[in-house]
Amino acid sequence: MNAEVANLALSVRGLRKRFGDFVALDGVNMSVNRGEVRAVIGPNGAGKTTLINVLSGHYVADAGDVYVEGKRLKRQYPHQVSRLGVGRTFQISSTFRRMTVYDNMLCAHNAAQGNWLSLKVSKLRNLRDLVMRDLQTIRLNHLATQVVDDISHGDRKRLEFGMVLATQPQLLLLDEPTAGMGLSERHELIDLVLDVSRERGLTLLFVEHDIDVVFKAAEQITVMALGKVFAEGTPAEIAQNSDVQEIYLGKKASC
Ligand code: ADP
Numbered sequence: 166m167n168a169e170v171a172n173l174a175l176s177v178r179g180l181r182k183r184f185g186d187f188v189a190l191d192g193v194n195m196s197v198n199r200g201e202v203r204a205v206i207g208p209n210g211a212g213k214t215t216l217i218n219v220l221s222g223h224y225v226a227d228a229g230d231v232y233v234e235g236k237r238l239k240r241q242y243p244h245q246v247s248r249l250g251v252g253r254t255f256q257i258s259s260t261f262r263r264m265t266v267y268d269n270m271l272c273a274h275n276a277a278q279g280n281w282l283s284l285k286v287s288k289l290r291n292l293r294d295l296v297m298r299d300l301q302t303i304r305l306n307h308l309a310t311q312v313v314d315d316i317s318h319g320d321r322k323r324l325e326f327g328m329v330l331a332t333q334p335q336l337l338l339l340d341e342p343t344a345g346m347g348l349s350e351r352h353e354l355i356d357l358v359l360d361v362s363r364e365r366g367l368t369l370l371f372v373e374h375d376i377d378v379v380f381k382a383a384e385q386i387t388v389m390a391l392g393k394v395f396a397e398g399t400p401a402e403i404a405q406n407s408d409v410q411e412i413y414l415g416k417k418a419s420c
Pocket residue numbers: 184187189207208209210211212213214215216
């Protein structure tokens with residue numbers, strides 16, 4: 166490993182993933198600096214979710230290397246990758262819908278601390294404090310006693326973000342965090358994600374379809390197509406890239 170990789174939050178080299186004959190990731194290279202806000206965009210089927218699944222240990226790559234904070238991921242399971250400081254959310258909601266907002270956060274904190282089998286009163290008190298702090302951070306304390314099924318879609322997405330924060334990540338991977346939300350809600354959530362990431366010094370990699378959100382939030386944008394990195398650059402560079410305009414920006418409706 167060279168010194169450059171050791172200083173990066175994330176380094177991806179020659180990453181490949183196939184499903185049968187279909188090549189979903191076809192030699193992906195990517196470097197993300199510590200504290201950077203990186204958006205990954207691209208048409209449906211480009212391989213964005215597959216990339217996040219490999220980075221978070223949900224899929225095993227067929228080839229290539231991933232380094233997180235200079236440490237090489239081997240064939241770790243998702244909970245082991247999580248302990249290395251990688252937190253992720255899913256494109257599809259992943260909360261316990263019949264439980265309250267508070268209990269969802271409590272479960273997330275409890276699991277993050279590895280307290281599966283025993284729970285002393287002192288630990289519970291400590292967990293309660295953490296849950297209350299994080300509910301305040303994600304501005305859901307007023308809904309703490311509500312069952313998740315009864316809260317709005319936007320509040321559920323906010324809760325998912327809170328639950329991933331409970332794992333104390335250094336690198337946050339968010340797969341379409343604003344999917345299905347209204348315009349103002351989308352901007353509110355991404356502003357919250359940016360504020361918390363900045364406050365806690367996190368590195369953020371997010372997949373997002375709303376190009377206005379991407380251009381507002383991202384410092385660097387990676388454009389994927391057909392399992393490859395098609396282009397990379399600052400929002401200004403990507404906006405001026407005519408190939409990107411053709412495959413992605415010009416065809417917003419199909420993305
Ligand atoms: P994106 O998130 O960019 O829309 P995905 O990473 O979800 O794209 O999918 C990339 C391609 O890989 C798609 O054609 C999809 O059908 C395929 N794919 C993803 N996951 C699987 C899987 N578990 N089994 C088979 N094919 C898959």
